[in-house]
Structure formats: structure tokens, C-alpha cells
Amino acid sequence: MRVVRTVADLRSAVQEARQAAATxxxxxxxxxxxxTMGALHDGHLTLAxxxxxxxxxxxxxxxxxxxxxxxAADLAAYPRDEERDLALAAAAGVDLVFAPDAEEMYPxxxxxxxxxxxxxxxxxxxxxxxxxxxxxxxxxxxxxxxxSGADRAYFGAKDAQQARVVQRVxxxxxxxxxxxxxxxxxxxxxxALSSRNVHLTDEQRQAALAIPRALQTIVAAVKxxxxxxxxLEQVGRDVLADSDVETExxxxxxxxxxxxxxxxxxxxxxxxxxxxxxxxxIDNVTFEALSPNDSGGH
Ligand code: AMP
Numbered sequence: 328m329r330v331v332r333t334v335a336d337l338r339s340a341v342q343e344a345r346q347a348a349a350t351x352x353x354x355x356x357x358x359x360x361x362x363t364m365g366a367l368h369d370g371h372l373t374l375a376x377x378x379x380x381x382x383x384x385x386x387x388x389x390x391x392x393x394x395x396x397x398x399a400a401d402l403a404a405y406p407r408d409e410e411r412d413l414a415l416a417a418a419a420g421v422d423l424v425f426a427p428d429a430e431e432m433y434p435x436x437x438x439x440x441x442x443x444x445x446x447x448x449x450x451x452x453x454x455x456x457x458x459x460x461x462x463x464x465x466x467x468x469x470x471x472x473x474x475s476g477a478d479r480a481y482f483g484a485k486d487a488q489q490a491r492v493v494q495r496v497x498x499x500x501x502x503x504x505x506x507x508x509x510x511x512x513x514x515x516x517x518x519a520l521s522s523r524n525v526h527l528t529d530e531q532r533q534a535a536l537a538i539p540r541a542l543q544t545i546v547a548a549v550k551x552x553x554x555x556x557x558x559l560e561q562v563g564r565d566v567l568a569d570s571d572v573e574t575e576x577x578x579x580x581x582x583x584x585x586x587x588x589x590x591x592x593x594x595x596x597x598x599x600x601x602x603x604x605x606x607x608x609i610d611n612v613t614f615e616a617l618s619p620n621d622s623g624g625h
Contacts, residue, residue, distance in 0.1 A: 365412045377509050443461055597614070
């Protein structure tokens with residue numbers, strides 16, 4: 328596995344790796360990109376392993392992108408351990424790691440950003456963290472896609488809104504990269520893996536389990552025939568209110584547009600953000616309300 332730190336080196340390394348893969352038999356060697364902020368866990372590694380099965384060349388970026396952080400303390404506390412990350416990436420089958428510093432990504436005079444308008448970027452995380460968050464995400468992902476020239480890029484369903492924003496960006500800017508969304512990886516107790524989980528004490532971790540529990544309670548209510556979205560949201564909020572999670576939002580929205588719903592009809596997404604102590608966690612689940620005719624009589 329090779330590690331490069333500049334965009335110029337990334338371009339030439341991807342090209343070399345594609346050529347090497349092509350001479351090994353593939354007609355046109357494909358490249359997959361897994362963008363991460365490091366502090367790798369099995370969620371990131373699942374993206375990498377998925378990329379490995381679908382591409383000749385697997386590139387992982389490791390960059391803690393300052394422009395998507397809305398709190399200086401969150402950025403300062405973000406866990407970083409490059410040596411460990413590189414060992415894990417290599418074991419997951421990554422060929423090439425792009426680990427630039429902030430100067431490389433945002434050199435002096437950098438003045439261009441990608442801005443996603445409309446409710447997609449303004450609701451949920453956009454409302455909670457401020458619209459600059461998704462501008463930061465859209466800009467850095469655009470730069471990473473263009474610098475790597477990847478055919479496919481891999482994102483986690485855990486950051487559902489981020490994945491939808493990225494899909495919007497590649498469609499709108501005609502970036503020829505296919506966006507693949509990989510299901511959320513959870514610990515056996517149900518907590519979604521997150522780089523921020525390392526900040527949780529044992530007690531806080533127990534409290535955090537109210538987040539997946541709230542989501543599962545909503546899914547159970549839907550399975551039992553619940554269709555009124557305000558009721559479903561209340562059922563979830565009640566679970567969180569019973570815990571030490573300080574809820575930022577809990578919403579059941581259209582799974583594609585993320586727009587508010589009153590009655591469940593098609594595919595929906597229940598999304599939560601909350602704090603346990605100073606650690607901010609997000610999670611979500613998607614589900615579909617079956618019509619009364621196929622609901623199995625509930
Ligand atoms: P991050 O390093 O937190 O920016 O995450 C990098 C990528 O990994 C994003 O596409 C995330 O959605 C994805 N990811 C983070 N946690 C998980 C998880 N538990 N399961 C699947 N993907 C994840």
C-alpha cells in the first residue's frame with residue numbers, strides 16, 4: 328500500500344495503479360474511492376472491503392476536513408492516529424492512501440466552494456450544524472472525486488443526508504463517479520460505529536444506546552400499523568427523553584428528499600442527532616410503510 332500526500336502524487340499514483348491493474352488482465356482498470364476522516368473503525372473498513380470487491384484499484388482518503396466542522400472544540404478533539412489507520416487500511420485491501428494536510432487541500436488563496444441549495448442541505452444536519460457544514464462536505468468531496476478520478480465512491484448510510492447531498496453534487500456537476508451507499512455497521516449492542524464513540528465513558532455508551540432503541544421503536548410502531556408521522560416521532564422522542572441523551576432532533580422524513588411527512592406512504596427515514604455529555608452522535612434507519620393490504624393484518 329502506497330501513501331501519497333499531494334494531489335499531483337495522487338493523480339500519478341492512481342494512473343500508475345490503473346495501468347498496473349490493466350496489464351494484469353482487466354480491460355479498463357476501475358478505481359474506487361473511500362473518503363474518510365481517519366480514526367478508522369469497521370464502518371470505514373466495510374466501505375473499503377466493498378470497494379475492494381468492485382474495483383481494480385482502491386483509494387482511501389484520510390483527511391480531517393476543517394471546513395465541515397462547525398465547532399472548534401469538535402475539530403480539536405477529533406481522534407487522529409495515522410499509523411493505526413494505515414495498518415487497518417492495508418489489511419482491508421486499500422492500494423493507495425491519500426493523506427494530505429490542510430495546506431494541500433486549501434492552499435493560500437483558495438476561494439471556491441460547492442454550495443448545495445434547497446431543503447436537502449438545510450434540514451436535519453444542515454439546520455443543526457449550520458449550512459456551512461454541507462458546503463464544507465460538498466467542496467471537499469468534489470475535490471477528492473476530481474483529484475482521484477474515481478469511477479465509484481463509497482459512503483456510509485450512517486450519514487444518510489451526507490450521501491444524498493453527495494449524490495446531488497455529482498448529478499448537478501456532471502461528475503462521472505458512481506456514488507455507492509453502504510449499510511450502517513453497528514456494534515452488537517446496536518450502537519452505530521463512529522469515530523466519536525471513543526469519547527464515551529462506559530456509562531455514556533449505555534446512555535447512547537437509547538438512540539438505536541428510539542429508531543427501532545419507531546420501526547416497530549410502523550410494523551404495528553403506525554402511519555401518523557407526528558405520533559411516530561413522539562414514540563421515538565419518548566425513548567430518548569427517558570435517557571441521558573440530549574436530543575437535537577428526531578425526525579421522520581421522506582427517504583430521498585428528506586422533506587417532512589405527515590402520513591407515512593412511501594420510503595421514509597427516521598434520523599436522530601443527540602449529545603451524550605459533550606459527544607454528538609447521529610444515527611438513522613430507513614423503512615417503508617407497506618400498504619394496509621400487504622401489512623400482514625396489523
Ligand atoms: P467519517 O470518517 O466519519 O467522515 O466517515 C467516512 C465514511 O464512513 C462516511 O461515508 C461515513 O458515512 C462512513 N461511516 C461512518 N460510520 C459508519 C458506520 N457505522 N457504518 C458504515 N459507514 C460508516
